[in-house]
Amino acid sequence: LRAEHDTTFLVTAISDRVAGSLLDADGLDLEQALAGRAAGERWGGHDAAGVIGACAADVLCEATPTDVRTGEPAAGHCRAALHRGMHVVTTNKGPPALHHAELAALASEHGRSFLFEGAVMSGTPLLSTLRAGLSGTRLQSISGILNGTTNHLLTAQEAGRTFDDALGEAQRLGIAESDPSADVAGLDAAAKLTILANVVMGMNLTPADVERRPVSDVTTADIEAARAGGKRWRHLAELRDGRASVLPRLLDASHPLAGVHGAVKAVTVGTAHLGDVTIVGPGAGRVETAFAVLADLLEIHRAYG
């Protein structure tokens, strides 16, 4: 970071759901903190809200688990940090999916950034590309494979597995959750699509506004018939003509999203001046999501020095 970006980041506070919190305005020793956490240390101290109130950081990095119905506690954390004049970086889908207008306005009021690259496709540079390289053109549509579980299920069925067999395998591999219903029903993809709708297309949706049909509507016979006709089923999240949907769709094998296999994610944006631009990359993973936080921190560094 010093050599290539002429900067470094000092971590002045950590709040962990289990271990408690650490604060040091001169900077914490990260290796020591991680080793302590791994050894089961209990730090006690403030809860997350207390840490945000007590520390003097420039940026809050928020990485609590997503509650897609309320956006809490993440939204409260973001709000509190912005009020205290911090930039906010979050990997949590809740705040941008449910409270984007409010939080973006709050950030703008305080002259700060509210960034969340990790909320959609983890560290794959989708939001930053839409904000930078594609900012000069109008986006007319967005189609994406935004959920790794459902794409893994379809890909495995194309290879001849049954739905139940593929789901069991995905659960064993840690791709699908033990309760896969939110993924299968398209709820997770709907939250990510809502973020794209509100942030990139200037809409004002909630996940409940997204029309949905579950990936399990596609039968083995449907998949067989598609293959025979040179086509593929994909569980596609789409924004088009002001409507948002997550539906099983039949794509030509030559469609850029038809070639996206397994847990990889991809988004195609239809633009006024370039036609279609597609970005394909990893959509999950611990390192990949941590990288999204770093990418947002570097963007803040570039913008504010």
Place this chain on the structure above:
Amino acid sequence: LRAEHDTTFLVTAISDRVAGSLLDADGLDLEQALAGRAAGERWGGHDAAGVIGACAADVLCEATPTDVRTGEPAAGHCRAALHRGMHVVTTNKGPPALHHAELAALASEHGRSFLFEGAVMSGTPLLSTLRAGLSGTRLQSISGILNGTTNHLLTAQEAGRTFDDALGEAQRLGIAESDPSADVAGLDAAAKLTILANVVMGMNLTPADVERRPVSDVTTADIEAARAGGKRWRHLAELRDGRASVLPRLLDASHPLAGVHGAVKAVTVGTAHLGDVTIVGPGAGRVETAFAVLADLLEIHRAYG
């Protein structure tokens, strides 16, 4: 531009190879200039070098045709503008492929930008994404389909056409040039790969350092055999382990670049923290290339206000 980017651009000079030049420090009437050009007006005045010396612009937008052997006259234009303290935006492959180190140093010395999004994949935001969203990770490899003609030829052969038949069609469609040898031999892709090597991977190559084999080495029988085995031939430009090449390569059908058809272009970058990230988009076209100039101008606006 005013509403969304809080800026506007004033064109104070135009130099056209055929019509001559126009200069007005208060800003030219673009509609009038374009109508005049279309009606065959001859403006006379300075040549391009003279215009760069005579005008007081903040940015030179350079869009002369590429000479991939010398980089001229574009490199001279870029050099002169940077010396006069202008930012430079070019769509010409020559200056970044042959003179990147010199021109980037000159820009840095004057506190100005040297940008060339349009030189690789026209306006598809490849270079800006590598510079911004992916700047926090090390790039370990680059593989790309960087030439639309050769990819069109392979795609058409996969559909059962002969090489000569496909080439004739590509020439009629304006995809292939009347002398397609530089495309077929991989020279055009080698120039683009050199740009990526020097700019993104910090190498110091010239197009002559790129190992090449022509796309015409792939026979109809090869393409048939690949299809029978679930694979596809692509004319792949690659940077890997310090070596640069443009070679016909056999890819699994599930490879992100195998699904890239016709004149669309695509680049996969292998990264240290995200695995593979692929960007697919248009690689040529008048509007698409003009959009690259706009994207670079907006980046300069964001960086310098």
